[in-house]
Amino acid sequence: DQQVKQNSPSLSVQEGRISILNCDYTNSMFDYFLWYKKYPAEGPTFLISISSIKDKNEDGRFTVFLNKSAKHLSLHIVPSQPGDSAVYFCAASENNAGNMLTFGGGTRLMVKP
Amino acid sequence: NAGVTQTPKFQVLKTGQSMTLQCAQDMNHNSMYWYRQDPGMGLRLIYYSASEGTTDKGEVPNGYNVSRLNKREFSLRLESAAPSQTSVYFCASSPWWADRATGELFFGEGSRLTVL
Numbered sequence: 001d002q003q004v005k006q007n008s009p010s011l012s013v014q015e016g017r018i019s020i021l022n023c024d025y026t027n028s029m030f031d032y033f034l035w036y037k038k039y040p041a042e043g044p045t046f047l048i049s050i051s052s053i054k055d056k057n058e059d060g061r062f063t064v065f066l067n068k069s070a071k072h073l074s075l076h077i078v079p080s081q082p083g084d085s086a087v088y089f090c091a092a093s094e095n096n097a098g099n100m101l102t103f104g105g106g107t108r109l110m111v112k113p
Numbered sequence: 114n115a116g117v118t119q120t121p122k123f124q125v126l127k128t129g130q131s132m133t134l135q136c137a138q139d140m141n142h143n144s145m146y147w148y149r150q151d152p153g154m155g156l157r158l159i160y161y162s163a164s165e166g167t168t169d170k171g172e173v174p175n176g177y178n179v180s181r182l183n184k185r186e187f188s189l190r191l192e193s194a195a196p197s198q199t200s201v202y203f204c205a206s207s208p209w210w211a212d213r214a215t216g217e218l219f220f221g222e223g224s225r226l227t228v229l
Contacts, residue, residue, distance in 0.1 A: 002154075002155075004155070006155075009153070034217060041222065041223070042222055042223075043117070043203055043205075043220030043221050043222050043223055044156070044203070044218075044220050045220070046217035046218065046219075049217065089155055089156065091156075098144070098163060098210040098211050099144060099146075099207045099210055099211075099212075099217075099218060100158060100161065100171065101156075101158070101218065102158075102172075103148075103155035103156040103157070104155050105153045105154055105155045106153075106155055
């Protein structure tokens, strides 16, 4: 059973609008969460992370929100740009498990000009 | 700066054949990883090496072996390939296994393997 789930396989957004990508997890031992972005024929690249001691982390146009009680996190991209079109993976790790990441299935974001 | 380099980029095998995927990183990282990516499944950890001289199983190790040849290189071997091993394989590295705050993974471009 997948411990990290991204229930929306794809999302289409107009340029300039907000993109919201969602991620749910079941393992209560997860305490560090990351988002990766992947373009076709390339490896994933790190985007933003958040520790469970926080509920929000911001980096430019990207903000990650964490709701521990709901075991839910979301990535907000504002404003969305065509270059943001990619597959986004949510990932999580446990304390004492180092950088052993558990990934979600990914959400394909398409930003239309 | 090459980062993480994987070879080959593409490979087609017949069931039962063996092959080795090579990975090298030039960032002086201590930890290296092999993941496989399948549609809808995200990336799943096959094996990892927290530091030179150590290797450990990840989530899906069956059918694979690994070798941490030195600090730079981490290879993944399929001894007897099966169609279920058709996938895209990613090698990754990170500075330190235990350093999560600055320890995000750096990935190679991937190796697409098809087993007929």
